[in-house]
Amino acid sequence: MEPFTRVTAxxxxxxxxxxxxxxxxxxxxxxxxxxxxxxSSFLFHDVRFGADGAERPEFILNQAPYRGxxxxxxxxNFGCGSSREAAVWALAAYGMRSVxxxxxxxxxxxxxxxxxxxxxxxxxxxxAQLRRQLHDRPGATLTVDLESQTVTAPDGALHRFEVDAxxxxxxLTGRDEIGLTLxxxxxxxxxEARHSKEMSWAVPPRAST
Amino acid sequence: MPRSxxxxxxxxxVVARRAGQAxxxxxxxxxxxxxxHARADLAKRGLKVRRPQNTFxxxxxxxxxxxxxxxxxxxxxxxxxxxAYPASMKQHGIPHxxxxxxRQGIVHIIGPELGITQPGxxxxxxxxxxxxxxxxxxxxxxxxxxxxxxxxATQTLWQAPVRTLRxxxxxxxxxxxxxxxxxxAIIAKIxxxxxxxxxxxxxxxTIRDMSMDERMTVCNMSIEAGAxxxxxxxxxxxxxxxxxxxLAPSGEAWRGALAEWTALPSDAGATFDREVxxxxxxxxxxxxxxxxxxxxxxxxxxxxxxxxxxxPGRRESMTRALAYMGLSAGxxxxxxxxxxxxxxxxxxxxxxxxxxxxxxxxxxxxVVPAWIVxxxxxxxxxxxxxxxxxxxxxxxxxxxEAGCSMCVGMNGETAGAGERVASTxxxxxxxxxxxxxxxHLMSPAMAAxxxxxxxxxxxxxxxx
Numbered sequence: 001m002e003p004f005t006r007v008t009a010x011x012x013x014x015x016x017x018x019x020x021x022x023x024x025x026x027x028x029x030x031x032x033x034x035x036x037x038x039x040s041s042f043l044f045h046d047v048r049f050g051a052d053g054a055e056r057p058e059f060i061l062n063q064a065p066y067r068g069x070x071x072x073x074x075x076x077n078f079g080c081g082s083s084r085e086a087a088v089w090a091l092a093a094y095g096m097r098s099v100x101x102x103x104x105x106x107x108x109x110x111x112x113x114x115x116x117x118x119x120x121x122x123x124x125x126x127x128a129q130l131r132r133q134l135h136d137r138p139g140a141t142l143t144v145d146l147e148s149q150t151v152t153a154p155d156g157a158l159h160r161f162e163v164d165a166x167x168x169x170x171x172l173t174g175r176d177e178i179g180l181t182l183x184x185x186x187x188x189x190x191x192e193a194r195h196s197k198e199m200s201w202a203v204p205p206r207a208s209t
Numbered sequence: 210m211p212r213s214x215x216x217x218x219x220x221x222x223v224v225a226r227r228a229g230q231a232x233x234x235x236x237x238x239x240x241x242x243x244x245x246h247a248r249a250d251l252a253k254r255g256l257k258v259r260r261p262q263n264t265f266x267x268x269x270x271x272x273x274x275x276x277x278x279x280x281x282x283x284x285x286x287x288x289x290x291x292x293a294y295p296a297s298m299k300q301h302g303i304p305h306x307x308x309x310x311x312r313q314g315i316v317h318i319i320g321p322e323l324g325i326t327q328p329g330x331x332x333x334x335x336x337x338x339x340x341x342x343x344x345x346x347x348x349x350x351x352x353x354x355x356x357x358x359x360x361x362a363t364q365t366l367w368q369a370p371v372r373t374l375r376x377x378x379x380x381x382x383x384x385x386x387x388x389x390x391x392x393x394a395i396i397a398k399i400x401x402x403x404x405x406x407x408x409x410x411x412x413x414x415t416i417r418d419m420s421m422d423e424r425m426t427v428c429n430m431s432i433e434a435g436a437x438x439x440x441x442x443x444x445x446x447x448x449x450x451x452x453x454x455x456l457a458p459s460g461e462a463w464r465g466a467l468a469e470w471t472a473l474p475s476d477a478g479a480t481f482d483r484e485v486x487x488x489x490x491x492x493x494x495x496x497x498x499x500x501x502x503x504x505x506x507x508x509x510x511x512x513x514x515x516x517x518x519x520x521p522g523r524r525e526s527m528t529r530a531l532a533y534m535g536l537s538a539g540x541x542x543x544x545x546x547x548x549x550x551x552x553x554x555x556x557x558x559x560x561x562x563x564x565x566x567x568x569x570x571x572x573x574x575x576v577v578p579a580w581i582v583x584x585x586x587x588x589x590x591x592x593x594x595x596x597x598x599x600x601x602x603x604x605x606x607x608x609x610e611a612g613c614s615m616c617v618g619m620n621g622e623t624a625g626a627g628e629r630v631a632s633t634x635x636x637x638x639x640x641x642x643x644x645x646x647x648x649h650l651m652s653p654a655m656a657a658x659x660x661x662x663x664x665x666x667x668x669x670x671x672x673x
Contacts (some may be wrong), residue, residue, distance in 0.1 A: 004234030016526050018401045018501045022638040030243065031271070031290050046640050075522055078436060081638060082617075083337040085246070085353035103405050104439050107337055107351050114355035117571045136619070164369050166230035177355075178254070181363045184225055184232060188365060191224040191234055201458040201466035202236050202330055204262040 002116040003174030007097045008143040009070030011154075012060055013131035019074060019107060025090045027082075031121045040093040042086075046161035061094075065139030073142075074101040074162060079108025086123070087113045094189045100151060102127050113167040114177065118146055120161050129153070146172055215408045218348040218473070224333045230367045236330035237263055238360045240303060241316045242294040243270040245617065246334040247357035250303055258301045260364045265325050266305035269293045269315045270619045273552075274582050274609040276503050277309045283621020295642075297324035299359070312440050314585025314611040317341040317555035319426065322585055324454025328402040328470040333360060338555045338635065340431040344424035345451070346443030346473050348408070365483060371437045372482035375475075378415035380489040385669040387565065388423035389557060389633065389652035391415065392430040392506040393495040399485060401503040404436030410475065413440050415489040421450040422561035429556045430635050433502040442474035496542055496665055497637045497650040499530035500626070504637070505529040506542065508655070508667045514538035533639055534647050535627070542665050545649070546629040550575070551642070551662040552653050553582030554616035557633035562653040563592045567600040569657035569671055575605040579660035582614045606660065618643050631659035 008081040029042040033079040042062075048059045055062040061069070071093065072078075073104075078101045088111045091099070097117060102124035104112075110133060133154040134140055140154035146168060151159045170177060212220075237258075240248070251258070271290040273281040279655040282288035290310065300306040306312045312323060317338050320326040328346035333339060335357040342349035357364055376395060396403075409431050416424065424441050441447075447469060451457045456467045479522040493507035505596025506513070512531065515538065519522040531538065536545070547587060550559070553568050563583065581601050591613060592598060598608045614622045616634035618641070624630050626645025633656050634641075637648035649665060657665040 022641050083351040109352035133232045166228040177360050187225045200461045
């Protein structure tokens, strides 16, 4: 996984609350191999492109100053709905490194950490200010610094955010989570031995068919 | 110290801790045909499934529901998805059912039905509606494919603790008010993000009086309120449901399990981070008008007016939703005509749901295309044993095979652009049931009522 330390890049404001992961990537793309070169075109596909495949000029990522955005500044509950990790894969394929919002869909939030995207939760009024600045100055940049847990707004204001300590460690180091957990094998075995006594009814002795 | 149901299950499954997170042991991992990325990634690493016996697979997202023949898949690409599943299960040594097996069905239907899901367990699946299984008193939640791979490899997951929310619903439901109406009313009240970073426990007399099928409908849509999990304390209804299921404990093991399960309910005096009270008597048959499950109103209401909304973001959101849905503010909801009906999905495709729809359909005639997609082959057979299939077919409904079908349309069974669907599924998002398709969520009885009148209809007017 690509580590996340500090990113300075243009931000794109997405003002609508409750943007669901079906909108981030429609279900018909979930069967696609995520290594295909056109993967980034699946991002927001049905609001980004018309029926003829042409870009919809009103969609903000199709407007010149926002095309190179690497940071999404969203509204409440961005990424709600389906657990599809493809929502994060499509954002990452486009080049997004961080999503800032007042709240995020829970599974989307978890999926971000697994793919080198930093989820940043800030108060709703602060995020609204950031979006306003990005509308007023299209292409303006923000800096997201994970080590110091700060976002530097286009106007220079510094906003501190809280982040899960475990997620922070994994993102900063880019460490492989399965690799980490395999190091807990002895603890897992110990747990299983205890669990098979305490909750014996829950531990299938063999394949369950 | 008094503990909640959630805390009891959580604490019992902590293997280790690190930097504020817990390494949680996973008792059951359900997998499906949509989870192929995780299994491919596991194979690429050269890792094996650590506990195949704790894992179970069923094909549901990609399978056709017109027949059990992969050749009937909507496109060659989807057919390849259907045909890849058996090999993937075999490659990883995962116990599973196949298309054509009567036990096949939607993963969240067959888990409880086969007795795989049990009280007190941790259960995960790469699907957000895994919250369904919480109806049995399990801690169950949806995960992404990276987490799927992690569970396949280690039988554990790193999890940050979540807060607890108790929603207490008291009183008897009125005529025509189903479990679906209850959960839609809850989501409308707390919002689509109201449960974010929370595990919900549903409690109160209304919940206690519900059947297991109804409880599963409620827990299923917890994710639609943003919650990590939804759960209901096990009780006699739960134990009666569990007893005799193929993979439930039996004999001595059953007695041991029962002793454990009866200790699971939240202790008197257990505290929750939030509490929300609701009165069942305030809930009417409900439908959604917009593109978020929180956009729900009683069928007797009118389409809301964005001009009444002060917050600019919410106003814009409502304006956009009405434009997508092709609706004008002020229109009575019961004047909205529909093009088709979908009765199915992990929310509402159990026997209770089919019975409720059949009571409305009986002796009437569908005036738009209306599909019934049972949640599993076993449900289909049970419904046929009661003659429900005849009721539906005689009323002009289409009686289909088990799968996710038009809830998510991944198998190519979608509604057309601009088509308005009365649906018992869980999401009315833009494009959810097909590009440009318009979804109104409702109960099975309400969907059947819409099928026979051709418009959103108060099922109480049909005497159901």
